[in-house]
Amino acid sequence: MTAEVLVEIENVSRSFGNRQVLRDVSFSVVKGEVLGFLGPNGAGKTTTMRILTGTLAPSAGRVRVGGIDMLQQPVRAKAQLGYLPETPPLNRDLTVDEYLDFCARLRRVPGRQVRAAREQAKARCGLQEVGRRLIGNISKGFQQRVGIAQAIIHNPPVVILDEPTVGLDPIQIQEIRALIRELGQAHSVILSTHILSEVQAICSHVQIIRHGELVLKAGIDELATHLTGAHLEIALRRPPPADQLSGIPGIAALHPQGEGRWLVTFQAGADPTDALVHSAAIGDWGLYELTRPRLSLEEVFLELAGDEVPESAPAQEQAA
Numbered sequence: 001m002t003a004e005v006l007v008e009i010e011n012v013s014r015s016f017g018n019r020q021v022l023r024d025v026s027f028s029v030v031k032g033e034v035l036g037f038l039g040p041n042g043a044g045k046t047t048t049m050r051i052l053t054g055t056l057a058p059s060a061g062r063v064r065v066g067g068i069d070m071l072q073q074p075v076r077a078k079a080q081l082g083y084l085p086e087t088p089p090l091n092r093d094l095t096v097d098e099y100l101d102f103c104a105r106l107r108r109v110p111g112r113q114v115r116a117a118r119e120q121a122k123a124r125c126g127l128q129e130v131g132r133r134l135i136g137n138i139s140k141g142f143q144q145r146v147g148i149a150q151a152i153i154h155n156p157p158v159v160i161l162d163e164p165t166v167g168l169d170p171i172q173i174q175e176i177r178a179l180i181r182e183l184g185q186a187h188s189v190i191l192s193t194h195i196l197s198e199v200q201a202i203c204s205h206v207q208i209i210r211h212g213e214l215v216l217k218a219g220i221d222e223l224a225t226h227l228t229g230a231h232l233e234i235a236l237r238r239p240p241p242a243d244q245l246s247g248i249p250g251i252a253a254l255h256p257q258g259e260g261r262w263l264v265t266f267q268a269g270a271d272p273t274d275a276l277v278h279s280a281a282i283g284d285w286g287l288y289e290l291t292r293p294r295l296s297l298e299e300v301f302l303e304l305a306g307d308e309v310p311e312s313a314p315a316q317e318q319a320a
C-alpha cells in the first residue's frame with residue numbers, strides 16, 4: 001500500500017529581482033512523516049516554507065497540499081495546513097482560551113465546535129491548566145505550546161513548524177520535542193531547524209537545501225549510512241603484508257590504525273567487503289572485527305551542505 005502524499009512541491013523556483021534563490025525544488029511528504037528541513041543560513045528554507053504555506057508565490061512550479069493546488073485554490077489548500085512561524089503570532093493581552101477561540105474562528109471552525117476544538121488543542125499541547133492565564137504572563141515554553149495549539153486548532157493534516165525550540169530552556173526543549181513527536185502520529189510535520197541533534201531526536205526524514213537546491217532527502221536511518229559506503233574498519237589477529245590486503249579488488253587505500261587494525265577506503269562505486277572476508281578466511285588472518293564507521297549527521301551535513309554547519313548541541317540543550 002502506498003502512503004498518502006500530503007505535500008507535493010514540484011519544480012519550484014523563486015527569484016527576487018534577478019537573483020534566483022530557489023532552483024527547481026521538488027519534494028513530497030507523506031502521511032505520518034516528520035520531515036526535518038535543514039540548510040545553512042540563506043539557503044532558502046524560509047522561502048520554501050513561505051511558498052508552501054501560500055504566503056509567497058513561486059516564480060515557477062507547483063504546490064499541492066492535501067491534493068489541493070495552492071495557486072488555484074489557496075483558501076482550501078491553506079485549510080489543510082497549520083503553521084507555527086519562527087515568531088509565534090501570539091496576542092499577549094488575551095488569555096490562552098480567548099486567543100485559541102479567536103484562532104479557531106480565523107480557521108473557520110464552525111461556531112458550535114470552537115470550544116471543543118480549543119479544549120482538544122489544549123489537551124494535546126498540555127495547556128489545560130493555563131486556559132485562563134494571560135499569554136503575556138505564562139512561560140516561554142507554554143507560549144510555544146500555545147503557538148503549536150493554534151497551528152493544530154483546525155486539525156490540519158499538515159503542520160509546519162519554523163524553529164520551534166529556539167529560546168527555550170532544556171526542559172522546555174524536551175517537552176516541545178515530545179509534543180512534536182506525538183503530533184507526527186496524527187499529522188505530517190515539516191520542521192525547519194538549525195539544530196542537527198533536533199532532527200535526529202524528532203524526525204523520520206531529513207532534507208538538506210543548499211544555495212536554493214535540494215541536495216538530499218533521506219530517511220533518518222538511511223542518512224547516517226548515506227556516506228558510510230566508502231569505508232570499513234577491520235581488525236585482524238594475524239594481518240598479512242599490506243600489499244596483500246591492498247591487492248583485494250575494490251580497495252583504494254589502507255590506513256593502518258595499529259594492533260592489526262586498518263581503515264579501508266573503497267574505490268568509487270566498489271564494495272570489497274565480500275572479497276575481503278573471503279580472503280581473510282582463506283588466508284587465516286583471524287578477522288575478529290569488521291565495522292562500517294557511521295558518520296554523524298554533522299559530517300553528512302558538512303559533506304552535502306558544505307559552507308557552514310548548523311548548531312549540533314547548543315549549550316542550552318545539553319540536558320535535552
Ligand SMILES: Nc1ncnc2c1ncn2[C@@H]1O[C@H](COP(=O)(O)OP(=O)(O)OP(=O)(O)O)[C@@H](O)[C@H]1O
Pocket residue numbers: 016021039040041042043044045046047048
Ligand atoms: N523578500 C526578499 N527579497 C530579496 N531577497 C530575499 C527575500 N527573501 C529572501 N531573500 C533572499 O533569499 C535567500 C534565501 O533566504 P531564506 O530566508 O529563504 O533562507 P533561509 O534558509 O531560511 O535562511 P535562515 O536560516 O538564515 O533563515 C537569501 O539570500 C535571502 O537574502
